Amino acid sequence: MGRENQTGMSEFILLGLSSLWETQVSLFVLFLAMYLVTVLGNFLIILLIRLDSRLNTPMYFFLSVLSFVDVCYTNSTVPQMLVHFLSARKSIPFYSCVLQLLISLAMGSTEFFLLGAMAYDRYVAVCHPLHYTVIMHGELCLGLAAGCLAAGFMNSLMQTIITFQLPLCHKVVNHFACEMLAMLKLACVDTSFNKVMVAVSGFLVIMLPCFLVLFSYGHIVATILSIRSAQGRRKAFGTCASHLTVVSMCFGTAIFTYLRPTAGSSAEQEKRVALFYAVVTPMLNPLIYSLRNKEVRSAFRRVLGKFSEKR
Known part of the structure; x- marks a missing residue:
């Protein structure tokens, strides 16, 4: 970190989503409910996969890792946002801001790589079903998950370092969290290099995992269309429907946020898009995988049945 930042900037002020007290109280209630659904839903997915042996497959292993990443990502921003809704002074210490950007960016990056790995898993399951267990063995799954986490943290560390090495002339952040694009606006020097790095x-x-997803689903669609049985086509597509829904949300929102032209975009628009990605998407992931997935619903009923028998 730059010496000037460490000695001259001890904290930042986050403007948040609104300055009206009534609006902030309403937002606190809304986002507290969403936060609880996010944490409980993702922990429930992890618990079900751990407790039900029928879910001990590569697909659900990646889903449990995705749920863990979602919980970490949500906890990096939402608890502080909830506190700030009820606080007169919305400040965050300098190093807490650095840590928040590091973790949130790492978890967000990891999620994209994970979705790419999950697309490859679905490709193998649909296109090479007879060799699925041989190809997607435990060591490969662990290696892919570890690689996703490592790549996410490497990207986050690089972006965080080059962001906070900039001399920052302002301490007021027009955002609800220490988000990278919002932090760049505080610099008193040209940030062209940082924007190129972004x-x-x-x-x-975003785009490399997206290309992997498109490649995988191109082959998946071709394979599904070659299946003669309508029931077989529905079954094959059903194994991919939940993942495809989550992919569409995550990649669509991220591409709109980070890869669109910055001209004409306002800070309020950026906050709304970032809010959807930080709060809504992690909440919807477990709902999508549980409501649209018969195996997860069956596992939930089996686990409930076991607890009822013990009583």
Whole structure:
């Protein structure tokens, strides 16, 4: 970190989503409910996968990792946002801001890589079903998950370092969290290099996994269309429907946020899009995988049945 930042900037002030007290109280109630659904829903997914042996497959292993990432991502921003809704002074210490950007960016980057790995898993399951267990063995799954986490943290560490090495002339952040694009606006020097790095990072973190998803689903669609039985086609597509829904939300929102032209975009628009990605998407992920997935619903009923028998 730059010496000037460490000695001259001890905290930042976050403007948040609204300055009206009544609005902030309403938002607190709304986002507290969403936060609880997010944490409980994702922990429930992890618990079900751990307790039900029928879910001990590569697909659900990646889903449990995705739920863990979502919980970490949500906890990096939402608890502070909830506190600030009820606080007169919405400040965050300098190093807490650095840590928040590091963790949130790492978890967000990891999620894209994970979705790419999950697309590959679905490709193998649909296109090479007879060799699925041989190809997607435990060591490969662990290696892919670890690689996703490592790549996410490497990208986050690089972006965080080059962001906070900038001399920052302002302490008021027009955002509800220490978000990278909002932090760049505080610099009193030209940030062209940082914006180029954001574009490069966006291509590597968002577009490369997106290309892998498109490649995988291109082959999946071709394989499904070659299945003669209508029931077989529905079954094959059903194994991919939940993942495809989550992919559409995550990649669509991220591409709109980080890869669109910055001209004409306002800070309020950026906050709304970031809010959807930080709060809504992690909440919807477990709902999508549980409501649209018969195996998860069956596992939930089996686990409830076991607890009822013990009583």
